[in-house]
Amino acid sequence: MSDKINKYMQRAIDLSINSVNNGGGPFGAVIVKNGKIIAEASNSVTINNDPTAHAEVNAIRLATSQLKTYDLSGAEIYSSCEPCPMCLGAIYWAGIDKLFFANTKTDAKEIGFDDAFIYQEIALPFAKRKLLTKQTMRSEAQKAFTIWNEKEDKIEY
Amino acid sequence: MSDKINKYMQRAIDLSINSVNNGGGPFGAVIVKNGKIIAEASNSVTINNDPTAHAEVNAIRLATSQLKTYDLSGAEIYSSCEPCPMCLGAIYWAGIDKLFFANTKTDAKEIGFDDAFIYQEIALPFAKRKLLTKQTMRSEAQKAFTIWNEKEDKIEY
Numbered sequence: 001m002s003d004k005i006n007k008y009m010q011r012a013i014d015l016s017i018n019s020v021n022n023g024g025g026p027f028g029a030v031i032v033k034n035g036k037i038i039a040e041a042s043n044s045v046t047i048n049n050d051p052t053a054h055a056e057v058n059a060i061r062l063a064t065s066q067l068k069t070y071d072l073s074g075a076e077i078y079s080s081c082e083p084c085p086m087c088l089g090a091i092y093w094a095g096i097d098k099l100f101f102a103n104t105k106t107d108a109k110e111i112g113f114d115d116a117f118i119y120q121e122i123a124l125p126f127a128k129r130k131l132l133t134k135q136t137m138r139s140e141a142q143k144a145f146t147i148w149n150e151k152e153d154k155i156e157y
Numbered sequence: 158m159s160d161k162i163n164k165y166m167q168r169a170i171d172l173s174i175n176s177v178n179n180g181g182g183p184f185g186a187v188i189v190k191n192g193k194i195i196a197e198a199s200n201s202v203t204i205n206n207d208p209t210a211h212a213e214v215n216a217i218r219l220a221t222s223q224l225k226t227y228d229l230s231g232a233e234i235y236s237s238c239e240p241c242p243m244c245l246g247a248i249y250w251a252g253i254d255k256l257f258f259a260n261t262k263t264d265a266k267e268i269g270f271d272d273a274f275i276y277q278e279i280a281l282p283f284a285k286r287k288l289l290t291k292q293t294m295r296s297e298a299q300k301a302f303t304i305w306n307e308k309e310d311k312i313e314y
């Protein structure tokens with residue numbers, strides 16, 4: 001078991017190293033299902049001009065696109081670094097069962113990445129965040145939720 | 158000022174309603190920069206088989222792709238619902254200045270979405286989360302961070 005974990009994590013780490021050498025950020029991720037790698041990716045934020053293109057998000061998008069489902073239940077993700085809140089959220093939405101990571105968010109902070117700051121911000125009520133945030137027009141917005149709630153043929157996820 | 162906020166939010170709400178009617182989730186988002194809508198999107202998780210395809214993430218990806226930059230400093234985002242942790246993380250990574258939202262994460266929970274649960278999970282140390290999580294091989298993974306740190310021509314983001 002531990003051998004397999006090490007093998008998949010080493011692949012995620014190799015991807016993170018290759019990524020730096022190819023002009024991407026120093027992060028890699030691998031998704032495994034039924035003992036097989038179904039997707040692997042590295043960080044391509046600057047390469048693709050996409051702030052959401054972290055290794056984990058890229059790997060999830062690749063896996064779901066290939067399997068033609070938004071549901072990765074039964075899968076494991078191996079990330080060379082502790083996922084940021086965006087990626088951790090994506091892991092929950094994808095229904096992934098297990099997460100393995102190597103570097104920590106503190107390690108990421110030490111080389112200039114904002115993961116730890118975003119974790120702090122998300123834990124605060126929105127009025128206390130550095131991101132200026134305002135709620136408005138809730139009653140108007142409820143309409144979409146009511147239609148959704150009453151829709152009989154909706155695909156829930 | 159308030160008129161403009163209402164106008165952009167109404168557009169995000171209209172997108173959320175259209176989305177349900179077109180088979181998507183009940184969420185819409187609009188990104189505004191220099192007084193102009195630069196991107197608008199709705200939730201397409203089930204339509205695109207992409208668990209990351211929330212309205213805010215879709216709008217950010219569209220805006221950065223069109224502007225050919227991963228940096229949306231100076232932009233505002235209007236979301237028909239309080240962003241989940243994934244989308245809030247994406248908003249921070251994109252460097253967006255202001256967030257406006259209408260429905261709350263509690264409203265989203267009431268119609269069956271996991272936003273509030275994911276907020277709870279992210280606030281916990283990983284050993285206490287429902288998502289099985291294990292750290293391993295940190296020393297091996299440090300290599301990518303060291304190479305990144307020493308790289309002189311890297312693009313920081």
